[in-house]
Structures are given as structure tokens and as C-alpha cells.
């Protein structure tokens with residue numbers, strides 16, 4: 252390949268294939284490969300560096316460098332030229348290595364004699380495996396053709412590594428997918444689970460990276476691409492009257508599927524000796540590497556489209572990659588890069604846990620996982636490349652930690668923790684039917700938050716006395732199109748049936764801000780949280796509001812009905828919405844539909860402004876529920892979605908509790924029923940302080956009812972109130988230390 256011709260390149264690949272088929276053990280095979288490459292590149296040195304762990308590269312085989320340095324020379328990711336190739340997934344090609352940026356001298360290797368350096372990342376679908384290096388004495392830059400040829404070789408090495416070709420006696424690599432791995436991500440739904448990996452999209456295994464006959468491979472590629480194009484065209488046809496964004500994605504798919512550049516690169520890979528699937532994977536790997544470098548969201552999206560398309564093409568070529576027909580393993584833990592809410596609902600409660608490589612705390616999949624109470628960890632990175640179907644896995648949704656193929660000691664400790672949690676659950680179950688009354692005789696009403704049918708069974712199992720917040724937007728968010736009125740009627744009726752007479756507070760559509768309907772025209776706003784959302788959208792789009800009100804009235808069908816409007820910032824908004832309710836009632840009456848037996852219409856207090864509304868508002872509104880998640884973000888001016896600030900201010904901050912007290916007082920004057928339905932209501936210590944400030948109804952996640960009740964039953968609100976007021980007089984910022992101290996002394 253010194254002359255860089257295609258046939259030379261194919262010759263090298265053929266020799267590599269013979270190597271793959273040989274009986275040699277891992278180390279011997281690696282040694283022979285470095286020899287082969289150096290020989291065919293006519294360069295003095297060829298070395299293979301592989302990752303020992305995610306941070307450390309080790310020289311595993313070399314032709315030309317000091318043999319004693321093999322398995323001794325190590326560098327960290329980013330260290331020296333080799334470390335930089337790995338870190339940035341980028342080729343380094345320099346005629347004068349010692350002067351290149353980042354060079355680090357490794358004396359034990361004897362590399363000082365070599366001037367030129369070419370380093371190529373060995374990677375497979377975004378998984379960094381190592382670095383392939385050639386060096387020579389002569390100060391020259393390697394030609395584009397040589398670089399390209401070596402990239403093809405690196406691709407084959409990656410495939411060989413994946414197939415376990417370097418594992419064995421004296422092996423350089425420990426077998427892939429066998430070591431334990433600990434991944435840390437973000438906790439998105441609490442709880443712990445032990446089970447077996449179920450890959451939502453199992454990895455495609457390419458068993459034949461090298462192909463003898465480029466003509467056959469070119470034909471296979473062109474047939475597969477044709478099938479892909481037809482498929483994309485069909486999808487486009489079917490969604491012509493669908494939503495715009497989906498169309499845009501499909502158009503982008505079509506553009507790539509017809510892209511000459513993409514095709515040309517893959518054809519060239521094949522003519523160098525790669526099989527069709529290895530060629531697809533090589534381009535996909537490079538696109539993934541680019542994806543991790545670019546920050547422009549548009550470009551990232553397009554690279555993600557290309558990635559998706561490559562997956563489809565690989566599936567066509569290999570016939571692999573769908574779980575069709577395969578059985579879920581026992582205690583399945585779903586592992587995916589990302590998953591849509593619809594797909595997740597299809598798995599439903601069969602899953603014991605979920606781990607998403609990407610995902611986010613506010614994503615729709617997270618909303619569904621929460622509704623189903625399935626422990627979920629998001630943002631773990633690289634799990635889909637590490638895990639294999641059936642692998643043993645532990646998911647800690649409280650800490651956001653995942654143990655893949657864990658060691659026995661870890662399993663033991665994890666099971667102990669799960670047993671303790673199960674014991675606590677038993678304790679909570681034993682007080683399920685007990686009414687919540689504090690030691691000093693205050694009756695607290697514990698209700699639950701819900702949003703999907705899947706939540707309703709929790710009404711019984713948690714012991715909640717009703718549904719204090721039913722987030723109706725979830726039904727809208729998990730679909731691809733606006734639900735029809737009749738569908739909503741059926742859904743709401745089922746919710747009421749399942750509640751068996753317990754009160755359900757239906758909150759009208761709360762969209763906007765972080766909750767974007769995929770099928771509604773998206774308006775770009777500078778500050779969505781302060782923008783066109785919730786009741787503001789409802790009042791501007793009366794048709795949707797009316798449709799929902801009608802569906803609620805028809806679903807109630809003569810039963811009591813409770814409706815709540817979100818994000819009311821001033822009394823006038825509530826009046827306008829209430830007026831729509833009355834109009835809809837009158838219309839339904841005219842149409843001969845049964846009217847609700849009782850109708851209670853309330854408002855969510857989520858902006859500080861409403862706490863200062865005229866007394867008349869408090870007299871008129873049916874009830875008020877404090878949406879603490881939003882209220883807190885506006886009270887402290889700290890975005891609830893922004894990791895940098897969202898935990899910065901304590902709910903038990905004296906100012907916030909004083910504000911809550913003020914709301915309690917105002918509602919007290921008019922006798923307006925008051926509840927609190929933000930996440931804080933489900934945190935025992937916070938719940939205790941809210942109750943001490945006078946909140947008598949708390950609405951929370953079902954799993955929180957037990958822990959909150961257990962603490963309230965043991966507490967004296969009068970004492971807590973005194974502790975809070977003492978802390979306030981001492982001028983403390985938060986009452987938390989004082990309350991925690993008191994609680995510690997109780998046990």
C-alpha cells in the first residue's frame with residue numbers, strides 16, 4: 252500500500268482476514284497484525300494502543316518500537332498524540348511529531364528516531380476502542396490515500412475487537428461485554444431494580460467486515476439503499492398530511508438516502524475491501540464521532556438523522572436488529588439510547604427498570620416512566636454499546652447509578668438495600684387504611700398526582716384519598732396528533748370509574764414551557780417558562796379549551812366534577828376561564844347531556860402575583876392549589892429545569908415558608924379550600940413543614956403517600972411550628988437544620 256492503490260489495500264485486508272481465521276491467540280494475533288500493517292504501509296513502525304479502562308490507553312502490540320514497552324507504556328485519554336487521537340476521535344498526521352501540539356515523549360519506546368506520525372482512532376459506533384499508529388523515520392506527511400486506507404484497517408480492527416478476535420491467552424484485551432461496568436447518570440424516577448438487559452434496539456453484529464468480491468458488495472449496498480429509499484418515500488407519502496416536523500425529519504432522511512457523497516464514500520470503502528455492512532458502519536462511526544464534537548443543534552440533529560438512517564440500512568443488510576419474536580428476559584430492564592413515550596407505554600409495567608443513554612428528566616419517556624413508577628436513570632452515556640441482551644444489571648433510580656454485570660459484593664449490598672426498601676414498603680402498607688392525623692389532632696388529607704390511566708391503580712395501593720392533580724396534558728403529550736373529543740370523553744370517564752367516587756381534580760391542558768405538543772405549531776420564545784403556556788394558551792385557543800371542558804362534562808355524566816385551571820396569574824384569567832365553563836355547561840344542557848351533580852372550579856397558584864389578588868377572587872374561586880414547582884421557580888427566579896440553579900434555594904427557606912403562610916391566611920379569611928400539589932408535597936420533611944404552615948391537603952406522587960403519612964402520624968404540628976418560628980426569630984435562612992435536629996432527637 253506504499254503506493255496507496257486500492258488493490259494493495261484489498262490485499263492487506265485479505266491478509267487481515269486470514270489472520271482472523273487463524274488459530275492464533277489474542278496477543279499473537281495482534282503482533283502479527285502490526286507486522287502486516289507496517290509491512291504493507293512500508294513504514295518502520297506500526298503500533299496498536301487499546302483502552303484498558305475508559306481513561307487509559309495501553310500499547311498492546313508494536314512492530315518497530317521497543318518490545319519491552321508493550322503492556323508497559325500507558326497514557327491517559329488526551330495525553331500525548333495517541334491520547335489526543337482517542338480523545339478527539341480525530342486523525343493526527345504530522346511529518347514532525349516532536350513539534351506537534353500535545354506531543355509527549357515516551358522514552359521506553361525508543362520512538363525518538365521516528366519523525367512522522369499517523370494516528371487513527373479505532374472506534375465502533377461511537378465506542379472508543381483504541382488508536383492505530385504508524386510512524387517512520389523519514390519526515391513526511393502521509394498521503395490522503397494512505398490515511399484513508401488506514402481508516403479502513405482501523406475499522407476492521409474495531410470489528411475484530413467486537414468479535415473477540417484479540418481475546419485469549421496473553422491477550423491484550425479482556426473480553427468485551429464481560430467486565431463489570433458502573434455508569435452514572437441522572438436519577439429520573441426513584442426506586443431500585445435488579446434484572447436483565449433488554450435492548451430496545453439490539454446492536455447489529457457485523458461478522459464479515461472484509462469482503463473478497465467488491466462487485467457483489469456494491470450490488471448488495473445498492474439494493475439495500477434502494478430498499479431504504481423506497482421505505483423512506485413510503486413513510487413520506489403516509490405522513491403527507493401529518494405534522495410538519497415529522498415531515499422535515501423524513502425529508503432529511505430522503506436527502507441522505509439520495510446523497511451522492513454518502514454513497515460515494517461507502518462505495519469507496521467497499522472498493523478498499525470492506526463488506527457493505529462494514530462500509531455503512533465506518534461512515535456511521537465517523538458521523539457519530541463528529542456528532543460528539545459539534546455543538547450546533549441543527550447539525551447535531553442532521554447527524555442524528557444520518558445515524559438513524561445508517562441503522563436502518565444495517566438492519567436491511569444484516570436482517571438483524573429487531574427484537575421481533577424474541578422473548579423478554581425475566582425481570583427485564585429496558586436499555587435504549589432514547590425511547591418515545593408510545594413505545595414505552597407498549598412495554599408498560601412488564602419492565603422492572605429503564606436506563607437511557609440520553610433522555611432527560613423532563614422528557615415524555617420520563618413522564619411515562621414516572622407514571623408507571625418504574626425506576627429510571629437517564630443520561631448514562633455509552634450503555635447501549637456496553638450492554639448485551641440478557642446481561643445482569645442493577646438500576647439505582649435514587650442515586651442515578653447503573654451496575655452492569657456487577658460483582659457479587661455489589662449485588663449483595665444492592666439486595667440488602669432493596670430488602671430495606673421492601674421492609675419500609677411493608678410498613679407503609681400497614682398504615683394504608685389509617686387516616687392521617689398528627690399527634691396534636693390535625694387531620695391532613697393526602698391525595699395523589701396522576702396523569703395516565705396507568706396511575707389509577709395506585710389510588711388503592713398507596714392509600715391516597717383522591718387525585719389532587721390529574722395532569723391532562725400527558726394524554727396529549729404522548730400522542731402524535733390531537734386527541735379527538737370522543738377519545739377524551741372515554742379516557743376521563745375511565746379515570747372517574749377507576750376512582751370509584753373519590754374526588755379527582757382534573758387540571759386543564761397545561762402545555763407550553765417545557766411541555767411541547769409535537770403536533771402543535773411551535774412558537775420560538777425567548778423565555779418559554781415565562782411565555783405562552785397553560786391558561787394563556789387555553790384562553791387564546793378557546794376551541795381546544797371548550798373541547799376539553801365538553802369532554803370532562805360528558806365523562807362525568809351526572810357525577811361530581813372538579814376542574815382546575817393552571818398558571819392563573821391574575822383574577823381576570825380565572826373569570827374568563829370560568830365563563831367558558833358556564834357557557835359550555837349551558838350548551839351541554841341545550842344538547843341534552845347530563846350535567847355534573849356538583850361542579851367545583853379552582854385555580855392553581857403558581858405565580859406570586861395571584862397570592863396578592865383582590866379578596867373578591869378568593870371569595871369566588873372554588874379552591875386553590877399551590878403549584879409549588881412553578882411557584883418556587885418564580886419566587887426565587889430560579890429555572891426549575893436548569894441544573895445550575897434548580898437546587899439552589901431551599902423550600903424550607905424562611906421567606907418561602909412565610910409566603911406560603913400568607914397564602915394560607917388569605918384562603919383562611921375567605922374559607923377557600925387550599926392544597927399544595929408540587930413535588931415538595933411528596934418529600935416528608937417538606938410536607939411536614941407545609942402542614943405546620945397550615946396546608947391541610949397535600950397532593951403527591953403515589954409512592955410518597957406512605958413515607959409522608961408515616962412521618963405526619965408521628966409529629967406534632969404545634970411543635971414544628973414553634974421550631975420554625977424560633978428559627979425565623981433567630982434570623983436563619985432556612986429552617987431545615989432546626990427541623991432536622993428535632994427529628995433526629997425524636998428517634
Ligand code: PEP
Nearest residue numbers: 878879880881882928929
Ligand atoms: C407545579 O408547578 O407545581 C405543578 C404541580 O405543575 P407542573 O409540575 O405540572 O408544572
Ligand code: MG
Nearest residue numbers: 857878880881
Ligand atoms: Mg406548574
